[in-house]
Amino acid sequence: xxxxxxxxxxxxxxxxxxxxxxxxxxxxxxxxxxxxxxxxxxxxxxxxxxxxxxxxxxxxxxxxxxxxxxxxxxxxxxxxxxxxxxxxxxxxxxxxxxxxxxxxxxxxxxxxxxxxxxxxxxxxxxxxxxxxxxxxxxxxxxxxxxxxxxxxxxxxxxxxxxxxxxxxxxxxxxxxxxxxxxxxxxxxxxxxxxxxxxxxxxxxxxxxxxxxxxxxxxxxxxxxxxxxxxxxxxxxxxxxxxxxxxxxxxxxxxxxxxxxx
Numbered sequence: 232x233x234x235x236x237x238x239x240x241x242x243x244x245x246x247x248x249x250x251x252x253x254x255x256x257x258x259x260x261x262x263x264x265x266x267x268x269x270x271x272x273x274x275x276x277x278x279x280x281x282x283x284x285x286x287x288x289x290x291x292x293x294x295x296x297x298x299x300x301x302x303x304x305x306x307x308x309x310x311x312x313x314x315x316x317x318x319x320x321x322x323x324x325x326x327x328x329x330x331x332x333x334x335x336x337x338x339x340x341x342x343x344x345x346x347x348x349x350x351x352x353x354x355x356x357x358x359x360x361x362x363x364x365x366x367x368x369x370x371x372x373x374x375x376x377x378x379x380x381x382x383x384x385x386x387x388x389x390x391x392x393x394x395x396x397x398x399x400x401x402x403x404x405x406x407x408x409x410x411x412x413x414x415x416x417x418x419x420x421x422x423x424x425x426x427x428x429x430x431x432x433x434x435x436x437x438x439x440x441x442x443x444x445x446x447x448x449x450x451x452x453x454x455x456x457x458x459x460x461x462x463x464x465x466x467x468x469x470x471x472x473x474x475x476x477x478x479x480x481x482x483x484x485x486x487x488x489x490x491x492x
Contacts, residue, residue, distance in 0.1 A: 238311070239278075239279070239282075239284075239311075240275075242265055242267075242275065243275050243278070243279055244312075245265070246261060246265075246272075246275055246276070246279060246285075246292075247279060247284050247285055249261065249264070250285050250292050250293065250294055251285075251294045251445070251448065254293065254294065255288075255291055255292070255293050256291055256292055257290055257291040258272045258273055258276065258290055258291055258292075259290075260291075261276075261291075261292075276291075276292045279292075280292070283295060311337075311341075312490055313443040313444070313467035313488075313490050314337060314338045314341040314441075314443055315341050315344075315345075316467055316488040316489060316490040317338055317341065317342070317441050317442075317443060317465050317466065317467055317488045318338065318339075318340075318341030318342035318343075318344060318345040318441070319341075319345045319488070320465050320486055320488035321342050321345070321405060321439055321441055321465045321486075321488075322342055322345035322346050322349070324439065324463065324465075324486075325346070325349065325352070325403060325405075327349055327350040327351055327352070328350065328351040328352070329352055329353070329402050329403060330352075330353040330354075330355075330399075330401040330402050330403070331352065331353070331354055331355070331401050331402060331403035331404065331405055331435075332354075332355050332356065332396065332399070332401050332403070332404040332405065332406075332431040332434070332435055333354060333355075333356040333358060333361045333405045334356070334357060334358060334404075334405070334406045334407060334424075334427060334428055334431055335357060335358050335384065335385075335386045335407065335424055335427070335428075336358070336406075336407025336408075336441075337407070338407045338441040338442070338443065339358060339361060339405055339406065339407045339441060340358065340360050340361055340364065341441075342405055342441060343358075343360075343361040343364040343365055344364055346365060346371075349371075350370055351370050351371075352365075352368075352370075352371045352372070353371075353372045353373075353374075353401070354371060354372070354373045354374070355373075355374045355376070355395075355396065355399050355401060356373065356374070356375060356376065357375075357376035357378065357386065357387040357388065357392045357395075357396060357427050358385055358386065358387070359375070359380060359385035359386075359387060360384075360385040361385075362375045363385075374395070374399070375387065376391070376392040376395035376396055376427075377391040377392060377394075377395050378390070378391040378392030378393075378395070379391075379392075386424065388421075388423035388424065388427060389423060392423075392427055393426055393427060393430050396427060396430040396431060396434065397430055397434065399434060400434050400435075400436075401434065401435055401436070402435070402436050402437065403435060403436070403437050403438075403439060404431045404432060404434070404435025404437070404438045404439065405439045405441065406428055406431055406432070406438065406439070406440055406441070406461075407440075407441050407442065408428075408440060408441075408442050408446055408455065409446065409449055409451045410446055410447075410449035410450055410451045411442060411446050411447050411449075412450075413447075413471070413473060413474060414457075414477065415457050415458035415474070415477040415478075415481065416454060416456075416457050417440070417454070417455040417456050417457060417458070417460065417461075418449070418450065418451040418452070418453060418454060418455060419451050419453045419455050420451045420452070420453060421453065422453060424453075425453045425454070425455050428455050429455060429456065432455075432456060432460050432461070437462045437463070438460065438461040438462050438463070439461070439462065439463045439465060440461045440463065440464050440465070441465050441466075442464065442465075442466050443466060443467050444466060444467055444468040446466075447470075447474075457481070458477055458478060458480075458481035458483050459481045459482075461481075461483055462482075462483060462484065463483065463484045463485075463486060464478065464483055464484070464485050464486065465486045465488060466485070466486070466487060466488070467487065467488050467490055468487065469487055470485065
């Protein structure tokens, strides 16, 4: 079973970023910006709206809500190149023969794909896709959390999942997140996901947070924790000066993954 991310064109990726930054963009303005026909932009907008990456309106497009999570397929596509770069960078921080948690999310799945050259890892995960991605390695010892499977994204959640995760203490906890406030508050959408993430944080000696730049503009309601709960932040763009001060105060190391994919 393949879990490779679906692909959009570079122009379509840029359209999503442009609409998110502007709040609304007319088709004519986007056509001028990209030097293409309006009909081409309309096709792109229709395609991206179908994926849930933006909202199509007569004559233009607006961003999707920042307080509701995207569908799994849409999250796979959005900033997939950045997620790949983050995953590769984070994987380089994990030594061979390490133990680690890997939680739910498309960025942590990109991380799991990047573990190809590692040896003798001990992995605990509540992400069925992650388990599938590493299942072919005979020298990887993988524990899948029990619990209720969420079919749309392969998440394993609930009290049994939390109990499984609580049974281990690992060297690394590799987690994704849905939103980050400017003050360093870590946010997510689903209470069950939040409880699993907190369990991983408590039981990891070093916590790596993987978050592309779009997470800084999203505002889920659920609070996972704050920067004091993590050790490393791996992202794809430099952060603001104010956020860097929060990182410094919390003792968090910032890593910016170069997007060369």
